[in-house]
Amino acid sequence: MFYATLEGLRRFNIPHKFEFISVVSLYAQLIREGRLKVDPSWNKEGLKFTCQDPCKLVRQGLGDKVAEDLRFVIKAVAGPENFVDTWPRLSNNYCCGGGGGALQAGFVANRRRFGKIKFDQLAATGADVVITPCHNCHTQILDICEFYGGNWKTTHLWNWLEKALVLDGGDQKGKD
């Protein structure tokens, strides 16, 4: 959990020499610097993407900036026209309902009731793919998608990034 470490370091004043970063920011940085080349042309069907803004990473973590990075990466990977944003978004996005230990705590009915608002929000985007940059969000959104009968695929960002990678020599890796 991004926030567990970020806030843990801060709150308990834990000495450390490293800089703590998110893989999402790293992706965005690598793409901006040209170290990662991505090409959305694999997305011939025009799969529509949306995303979850993990509370621990965005609102409680690095704020709107990392959420904008997330969108930047998805647009680079899937094509800017294929990104459908949610509302609310960024730091104001809804929690999926899987966080805070809810997935471990039991109280399944409560957790799904909580997740209904997230389900409705994601369903309203009409997206085919929901990117979840956090494992808790991933598990919860998979679950509510199945439970409430959603039609999207819930995935991590890396699967699509891998798909869009342009390897040296110019050919897109793409695997079908």
Place this chain on the structure above:
Amino acid sequence: MGKEIIDLSSVRARVKKQIEDAVPDARIDYCLTCGLCVSGCPASGIEGLDPRKFLRLLVLGQDEEILETNWIYSCTMCQRCRYACPMGIDVGRIVYEIRGMRPRDKRPRNLQRSCDLQKQSNSTGIPNEDFVWVVNDVLEEVRQNEPQWKDLQAPIDKKGALYYLNQNAKEPTVEPEEMVPLWKILHVAGIDWTYSSKWWDGANYCLFTGDPEDWEYTVRKQAEVVDELGCRYYINTE
């Protein structure tokens, strides 16, 4: 109303006091009861509570109800209420404190267990050797089956690597193939990175049990590992 009367000859809001002592900026008393949090909280209505009622119980010293309600496990401590709250009240933080007040044996078992396991090694409890084995096994498979990735790396305990990468325990445990895309991405970008063979788990459920000492311990362990490896950046995968 009948029985539903709260009789206050004096307000002994002990729980509130305890929270205020631990969190000087908890701002419980600031609440304007405007209901903004209620309208923005997906946990509103669950267990008959919502953030505002929760604060109200604290203010009026209804400690028994506060300590008993399982609403504290429906509140995900996501802080969306705090984000827009005109008074900036941090209900998530307050919930955290109350979770910690609950005796360990009364807490949700799996949640406490995840943290207890984390304190030993990682949240799923797989042995560190298994993690090392799974990583090397999956790597070997990719190198063999996908010729263009024959040079793919997944270093563990590589001293002096620029980047340290943690790994959510879910992947090596149940879906090891999900680790591969990130390896490939880092490879293509020419990132010099490493895993650690201990304290490698990216998840941390000790954030949610309410015991700061557990949380601190697990983060301290992570930090030690990374500094030992001498990595300049610590990449979190989520």
Place this chain on the structure above:
Amino acid sequence: MNRPKGSVLVVGGGIAGVQAALDLANSGFYVHLVEKSTAIGGSMSQLDKTFPTNDCSACILSPKLVEVGRHLNINLLTLSEVLDIHGGPGDFRVRIRKNPRYVDPEKCIACGTCAEKCPKKVPSEFDLGLGIRKAIYLRYPQAVPLKYAIDPDACIYLKKPGRCGFCKKVCPTGAINFDDKPEELVLEVGSVILALGFKPFDPSVLDFTGYGTFKNVVTSMEFERLLSPSGPCMGHMERPSDKKEPKRIAWLQCVGSRDINRACHGYCSSVCCMYAIKQAVIAREHSESGELSASIFFMDMRTHGKGFEAYYQRAKDEGISFHRARVHTVLSSSNDNLLLRYSGEDGNLREEEFDLVVLSVGLETDPEVIRLCHDLEVELDHDNFISTSPFSPVATNRPGIFVCGAVSEPKAIPQSVIDASAAACSAQCMLYPARWTETKKKEFPPERNVYAEPPRIGVFVCSCGINIASVVDVKAVTEYAKTLPGVVFAQNNLFTCSQDTINQMAEIIKRERLNRVVVASCTPRTHEPLFQETLREAGINKYLFEMANIRDQDSWVHQKWPEKATEKAKDLVRMAVAKVRGDEPLPYNQLPVTKKALVVGGGVAGMVSALSLAEQGFPVCLVEKKDRLGGHGRKFYRTWQGRLMQEYLDELISRVEGHPEIDIQLSASLDRVSGSVGRFQTRLSNGVDVEHGVAIVAVGAESYKPLSGPWNYLYGKNPNVHTLLDLDQRFIAGDEGLKGLGQAVFIHCVGSRVPERPYCSKVCCTHAIDQALKLKELNPDMDIFMLYRDIRTYGRREHIYQEAREKGIVFIRYDLDNLPKVSERDGRLVVEVTDPILQKGVRLHPELLVLATAVQPRDDVGELSKLFKCAMTEEGFLLEAHMKLRPVDFATDGVYLAGLCHYPKPVEETIAQAQAAASRAAIVLSKDAVPVESITAVVNQAKCTGCGVCTKVCAYHAVSLSEETGKAQVDTGLCKGCGACVAGCRSDAITIKNLGNEQIMAAVEAAMED
């Protein structure tokens, strides 16, 4: 100090600056009015209507702006800013930068040809970007000065000389000057008044409001423009996304106010609750379908001003929905609609869809103003408003520099106007030795004798923007007017009251040799003096003038029947023409002024008024009913800012008692008042006769004591039940017993906002909370509960509400239909109330129960109002001449009011109002003579039988029977021309000048013609 300078600099041309400038210029000082934009008017000019009177904002403001624009003793400096101020009281040197207008104001006739041809369109700042303007533009149609200006940031020519330049080619008067340069001026003034206004909060930083994301989320200021006839959709109320009329509108309160989290503004903006209700009411009127649903989402409804609570109740009765809920996030819905999810107090969630969401944004200080104040070393408080103290509410930290309006705290128009007059008063107290030393005098040309001339009538038909023209066919009315007997000239104007039209009118009167004028426009109440002065400037007597009110009495009330409205406009014009034909020139009556003031009431308001006049050298007679000075203030412990009231009072009393110009009459009241402005004669109950030119009524109010009835709560029965003032007595006495209390309960709104006293007493929330804080100071462990309906700690008072919560004081809301219950068990108090959040009963056991009881009018106010012929509100407070723009004047000339007899108010507002009353009074006292009514009654001695009926019906005591002849005689100084005597006369012996039977009948007959 040597003799001070006789001029004053006023910075800021909004309503506050304008009022301050007018007060000073009308009482003997020369004023420089500096405004940074191209025209004065400020925020008020952008508003559509104003609460609680629903007056058209531009319409009531316009006459004042025009007066400033035409005033001989006001030097209007637009496009100007203050660079620095050196020196001290009485002698400041101010550097001003005057930015180029690029249009010569002497030559510009505001014909608009330049703007028509200008190819560059930019968002109009006046319309907050909702509409567009050209690079050469007027800030708004009624702008003063009505002169175009070029926006150098937009102008194509100024950016790339050689390109464009169309405006210069088409301007018929050669007014365009691309070579205009900034100028620096140095002004020497005796005092400075800062009226720097406010800036609406920008909600872009609050992402959850959806502002900037959703087109149909607008700010309240933007909504004012959407409602305004001069706005981007010409008052048709269209929503931005599809230009359709919204059918469901929601207002979200406290956007950028009472928010210490994201908005960083802990204060309450004071005006938003009222303007939201007003907008909801007006939007429903605008709604063409008549089916507008309006919902207001609020935390506490703050309708604390005079007439506000009644306005709120009326809005509820009309079906406007009020939801006590703040909304987390504005959600989107289909068709660009918006969805609001909100919680009831019980926690039940509801969802409602709206076509438009209006964000009731708060007021803040413009960053440029903050910078200016830093440069000028004028101190700001931590909310970035200019710091003032409760006992000198318009003084800044820099002696000689005063402040008024919303730059010292968010406030509504009336309080800004009061502040403005108070600031003017403060300047006068400093500069009075230099009165009339720097002013110029108005000379009118000699009047043409028109007796012998046949009527040559000119008719000016006003479009009032679209106020009239959107309903009435003004061209047809103009053409029709030309056909009426005696009419030799008629024309239609966009705004007849605009400065260029006024000037043009004067030219036309001379050129066409008109000897009678009719203006068909709005109401004579606001505009008659302006047009009459124009007649004088054109050299004819001002009484040769009539107005036909084709707006208030026609276009506004017959919006749905444009053809019939046009016919009615013709009828009204025909009647006015018939009437004006018989009008005769009348003399301009004047009365010498007795340079002395009578102040009634020896409380804070009365004493401050008295001192403020005495310090300017005017003698004052201060009359107090009791045997000592001090009034209600004697009973108060401290102000909410923590200043001790008794210390202030003692000092004030000693200053009053020690002032040589103040004659104090204690244990006295008024027996009889006669005379009128300039020369009143008053007989006091102690037999003393006072001659005075003006009077200030400041008789205060009373605290309600609920000895019986529904609001009793065991008051007077259990010794531990107090009113706020009872508890203040214990604070003043330093009662140690309070320290030992374990629990205290306050009940708010005791006797206020209830059927028998429907108004809000304004001061009690703040007072009660401050007392609770005082109890916490005495014993931090005391449990304190405040049982309230809405907390109304407006403005910066919100900080003490927050402080109270921070200190653990618990607030529990109750409703009128669920009142707290107070009982006694074994002599101990028990209070029961329902907590609306938990929906559970709460039982309290206070050792002290404090009732925040109403402030109510004194029952002898009625008598006093009769003596001065002043009006009263239904509640029994005294009624000012106009709630918005004449908040300290009575309708009766020369009589002013201040303090609690006007309405409940805290001490800082009382002091400001007392100073304001003094400023208004000084306008009269500074002159040797005042003009009085010319349209007065005349007695035909031949017909009069001396029956005396007229003497009895005259409300102004203006008619008496001559001791010599036994016949009626009229005191023209007192006569108001009301006509009661005419109606009462059985012998047809009295008529009113220019309102004779022949004239009235001519108008009536004209009305009956086809």
